[in-house]
Amino acid sequence: MPYDNKTIFAPISAVGESGITVFRISGPEMFSIISDVFSTSNERFSRVDFQNFATHTSHHGWLWDSGELVDEVILTIFRAPNSYTGEDVTEISSHGGSYIYRKICSLFIKQGIDYAEPGEFSKRAYLNGKMDLAQAEAVAELIKAKTEESNKLALKQLTGEFSKKINELRADLINYCSLLELELDFSEEGIDLVSKNELLSKIDGIIEKFNKLTKSYESGKIIQNGVNLAIVGKPNVGKSTIFNYLLKENRAIVSDIPGTTRDYLQEPLIMEGIQFNVIDTAGIRKSGDxxxxxxxRRSIQKIDESDIVLEIEDLTDLKSSGAELVNDVDTSKIIKIYNKLDLSRNGKMDGLCVSAKTGAKMGELQKIIVKKAKSLMKSDQSSDLIITNQRHRDCLLKSCEFLVNAKEQIKQGGGNELISFEIRAAMDSLSEIIGKTSNVDILNNIFSKFCIGK
Ligand SMILES: Nc1nc2c(ncn2[C@@H]2O[C@H](COP(=O)(O)OP(=O)(O)O)[C@@H](O)[C@H]2O)c(=O)[nH]1
Ligand SMILES: [Mg+2]
Structure with missing residues (x-):
């Protein structure tokens, strides 16, 4: 797939007051551009002839903007194809700081280089065959990973272990297609290279493997994006107090006025190495406001999207039970909690009694939450491959549909070319995961979600 290979640049480290900021320039004009702005002298600009410099070497010098000194830098050269993007690349370390950053950006833009789009370096790496699509996606996932588990999965994907498994599945399908197509060549002699019954059972086997994989997304998604934990209940039961206790900060406003939390609040939290997105919801009631x-309404939507629901009731006000509030929620998601233990003598309830105010039993609550989260993350241990990316899951589902069509064709006595057509389509959908087949829209959609500089 061709791409516009104009020379691009972007900062590849965080910008702001820091030791250094690193800029990357990638593209065919890279050498001529740095020759125009880089000098080993800070007294006057004199051109350096980079053409003879070896790849993977670093050089100390100064950036100049038409006779004006900009910054002291270290510049590293990576010659095509031995670079991240596969093009001629230089990485320039300047001093950190927002003013220097702006000066250097304007110098590069004056040189006619374009600011890179989000993910554009990785997109070029993929298009130049430096990595497959799943590996390029792993780069973004690795950067976003906040826990050991999500980091592990992203690394597996980056090193190509994940792609290897997908390729093995593809190989099975290729094998069946070739046999079916070969058989067509011998059709006049009436030679059967594959028995249709055997093919049916093989396809069933593959569908089963794919189903397992798509199911692994349930835990993969949680490992990658965190466990959505919603705190739910009537106004004034202590939801915000529990939310603040878990986060160890006074994030939500707590008051005895019902209806204080009017919108949901969401904060990240790591407990025992598991990432949670804790959501404090507005107390659910009819208010007229x-x-x-x-x-x-937003809180109800958040509850629908959550993996665990903490349903809070007030031990001092059990008459106005909150049970009807979470009627539509899958009950297996719910952990029932009674709050304000410090004010009540009610002991035995069908859930854990805590006091968010004094902290009594709150440690136990955290343990219960972590235990439930762990069980969600281990929802499918039977597959050694875990899908963490919705796009990959969708490709697998599509692939499965074609395999089901193939089975139908076989059962109806369809010709080899029809069966093989469906299996090929299944293979193409599978190939989309690693980018062996893809189109411009899919690529743009994937890479636009990357951060600048990656
Ligand atoms: N005594 C006592 N008061 C609590 C406890 N948890 C919350 N409260 C109080 O109950 C009121 C409502 O709490 P808040 O967290 O705003 O409830 P929300 O409307 O469910 O978010 C506040 O005055 C809190 O201080 C608790 O465990 N014990
Ligand atoms: Mg509240």
Whole structure:
């Protein structure tokens, strides 16, 4: 797939007050551009002839902007194809700081280089065959990873272990297609290279493997994006107090006025190495206040999207039970909690009794949450491959549909060319995962989600 190979640049480290900021320039004009701005002298600009410099070497010098000194830098050269993008690349370490950053950006733009789009370096790496699509996606996942588990999965994908497994599955399908197509060549002699019954059972086997894989996304998604933990209940039961206790900070406003939390709040939290997105919801009630009702509507949506629901009740106010609030929620997601233990003598309830105010039993609550999260993350141990990416899951589902069609064709006595057509389509869908087949829209969609400089 051809791409516009104009020379691009972007900062590849965080920008701001820091030791250094690193810029990357990639593309065919890289050498002529740095020759115009880099000098080993800080007294006057004199051109350096980079053409003879070896790849993977670093050089100390100064950036100049038409006679004006910009910054002291270290510049590293990577010659095509031995670079991240596969093109001629230089990485320039300047001093950190937002003013220097702006000066250097304007110098490069004056040289006619374009600011790279998000993910553009990785997209070029993929298009130049430096990595497959799943590996390029792993780069973004690795950067986002916040826990050991998500880091491990992203590394597996980056090193190509994941792609290797996908390739093995592809190889099975290629094998069946070739046999079916070969058989067509011998059709006049009536030679059967594959028995249709055997093919049916093989396809069933593959469908089963794919189903396992798509199921692994349930835990993969949680490992990659965190466990969504929603705190739910009537107004004033202590949801925000529990939220603050878990986060160890006064993030949500707590008050005895019902309806204080009018919109949901969401904060990341890591407990025992597991990433959570903790959501404090607006107390669910009919209020007549349109802003609060919008908050309630959003809270209900958040509850639908959550993996674990903490359903809170107030031990001092059990009459106005909150059970009806979470009627539509899958009950296996719910952990029932009774709050304000410090004010009540009620002991035996069908859930854990805590006091968010005094902290009594709150350690136990954290343990219960972690245990439930762990069980969600281990929802399918039977597959050694875990899908963490929704796009990959969708490709597998599509592939499965074609395999089901192939089975139908076989059962109806369809010709080899029809069966092989469906199996080929299944193979193409599988290939999309690693980018062996892809189109411009898919690529743009994937890489636009990357951060600048990656
Ligand atoms: N005594 C006692 N009061 C609590 C406890 N948890 C929360 N509260 C109080 O109950 C009121 C409502 O708490 P808040 O967290 O805002 O409830 P929310 O509306 O469910 O978010 C506040 O005055 C809190 O201080 C608790 O465990 N014990
Ligand atoms: Mg609240």
């Amino acid at each position: 349109i802003i609060e009702e919008e908050g309630v």
